[in-house]
Amino acid sequence: MYKLSDYISNGLLYVNNMLRPGNKQLSQLMLYATTACQSRCRHCSIWKKPHEHLSLDDIKKIMASRCVTSTTTVGLEGGEFVLHPQWAEIMEWMRDNHPNYTLLSNALAPRRVIEAVRRYKPRHLYISLDGDNNTYELMRGVDGHNKVIEVVNELKGEIPISLMFCLSPWNTFADMQYVIDTAKRLGVDVRIGIYGTMAFFDTQSGLLDVENYTNLIPSNIHQTQENYDFVALYEQWRSGNLKLRCQSIMSCLVIHSNGDVPICQNLDVTLGNIHQNTLDEIFNGKSSRKLQCKHSKNCNNCWINFHRKYDIILVRNFEKLLPKRVIEMFYGKYSWCSDSKMTYSKYIKQLDNDKKVD
Secondary structure, eight states, rough: OHHHHHHHHHHHHHHHHHGGGGGGSEEEEEEOOOOEEEESSOOOOOOGSOOBOOOHHHHHHTSTTOOTTTTTTEEESOOOOGGGGTTHHHHHHHHHOOOEEEEEOOSSSSHHHHHHHHOOSEEEEEOHHHHHHOOOOOOOOSSHHHHHHHHHHTTTTTEEEEEEEEEOSSHHHHHHHHHHHHHHHHHHHHEEEEOOOOOOOOOOOOOOOOTTTHHOOGGGGGGGGHHHHHHHHHHHHHHTTBOOOOOGGTTTTEEETSSSEEEESOOOEEEEEEEEEHHHHHHHHHHHHHHHHHHHOOOOOOOHHHHHHHHHHHHHHHHHHSSSSHHHHHHHBBBBBGGGGOOOOHHHHHHHHHHHHH
């Protein structure tokens, strides 16, 4: 999933942003460029909002910011991005001026997504898939499973593709297993997230709470250690046994379709709006630095994929090089149970032993 160069680049960026807080640079920038969406998801109500878009001019101004560098990965998302009235112009501009960008889609307009990828060549395509045909329709309110498969089959040799699975109150670990197996069969990557409450998406349900959580995790999750860590540690976080500082807000940012720049995807805290100030003023301004410092030290309030995988990978890599007491001297106090640090091989061995006992 990640190359050595990714770890080195993120490590250098982390050091820069810690030492030069007024000149921070972005590792990831996610543009929720439109609220338009043809899905009818239970876990997201953005489709109920009036249509609202970041214009091409807005995006050009954002991309001219000093905090956005050639190594910043920019994600185009919605809603459904290819429903944006300027989707083609934006992707053409990104292709020609910032080729390090990705497209996130529900693939419900398969021919348009295929055309967009072939013509405008994003670096990566992420497509949502939350289970089989029945689960897809239950969770997303439309019949779209086969459209996802159509897009993957047509593009998988042309661009890196990830199927994006979200474990939620409306699907199961069996659906997770299905999506992992589907990704393997199709020869593409899989990324696993867990449902969280986000104000921008007007989420209607509370956090996921599953009995016997750890024992339900499918064994085929081993395809990526990052997925296993994130999924396995969720139970520790929900039970209050995991405390991990949120460092991602120092280098990962989202911008909403109305121009708002929240401190993160979870907190209802806005740093500013791009229609009133430049992104550099918003992200690196004095008032924002105070908020970022406060929340990076004390916030442990979410388990959102976009933020917490960054923190897990950061600390895991520190632990490969340094003892915990040394890490805490510059990173700060953190804690997770020893069970959550189990390697995949130990996890599978434990499952095998449990089955023998049964």
